[in-house]
Amino acid sequence: MxxxxxxxxxxxxxxxxxxxxxxxxxxxxxxxxxxxxxxxxxxxxxxxxxxxxxxxxxxxxxxxxxxxxxxxxxxxxxxxxSSFEIPSDLTVSSPVQQGTLHPLTLVRSRILEIFNRMGFSVSDGPEIETDFYNFTALNFPANHPAREMQDTFFIEKGAGEIQDDVLLRTHTSNVQIRLMQHQKPPIRSVMPGRVYRNEAISARAHCLFHQVEGLYVDEKVSFKDLKDTLYHFAKEMFGKDTKVRFRPSYFPFTEPSAEMDITCLLCKGEGCNVCKQAGWVEIAGAGMVDPNVLENVGIDSTKYNGFAFGMGIERITMLKYQIKDLRLFTENDVRFLRQFN
Structure with a gap:
């Protein structure tokens, strides 16, 4: 013992x-x-x-x-x-460093502010959507090649079986359809939100990103109204000296369609990896709402017409803050995020 x-x-x-x-x-x-x-x-x-x-x-x-x-x-x-003591004066500022808003949040707020001053309201809708609202009502015929323009995440029923009519929305255009179904013209609204596409992640692309789309439907809406709206937006967002150009394009839900470019703010038009050495960067797709889309939601296309546009918030943010890699927005690196206030 x-x-x-x-x-x-x-x-x-x-x-x-x-x-x-x-x-x-x-x-x-x-x-x-x-x-x-x-x-x-x-x-x-x-x-x-x-x-x-x-x-x-x-x-x-x-x-x-x-x-x-x-x-x-x-x-x-x-x-x-118990070494941390509660200060006797609780109004004294905390020694902990305050956080900042995410750059995408800052730019989203700025975009909505600009369009709000032009008379646009804000609308929202579901991120899990049906084929009708994401494709069919937007003039994407079944099995049409235009559906391949957007690589889609479809929802599985279970045991690996794909449910063809339920998916993660590929654009916020689904909100436009829902809005037109439940509201009579005139309609003037923007639709911000997350969207999903099955793409490889790189400095210029991601499988999850953010869009702001806009819709204006009324009597006697012209393509000039569309150009003036986006021209005013570009000058407000990037400065009065910003150069803008429109190019003909194709989208199933608009006709005629166009893409809007501005001079690349990162390289000042000289060419870089963001603008693919072109000196110009596309910031929006737009066009006059196709009559078939209006008829699909019960709006008389002989009386009303309108325009629609869409832009990526990440692309706008990259240009505004001269960020060259899209992946920085989702990596949560505090050193990167602290630069914004």
Missing amino acids: NEQIKVIQEEIEAFVISNESEVEQFRIQFVGRKSRLASLFDGLKDVPAENRREVGQALNQLKNLAENKFNQAQESFADAK
């Missing part, structure tokens, strides 16, 4: 406690009811009567050694926890 007491005493003295986990380990080994020390006390009854008093005193000394070390360790970590 004396030899066991000596061994445990040496282990207690040599045990290093540097964190709360080691405090608990020490308690289990030497202080708890099922500790090795408790086992020695249980064996005291087997010690010969003439030696029991001496061994009992040695065990009590060992117990005091273990408990004192355990209590001191507990107190030291408790003091460390």
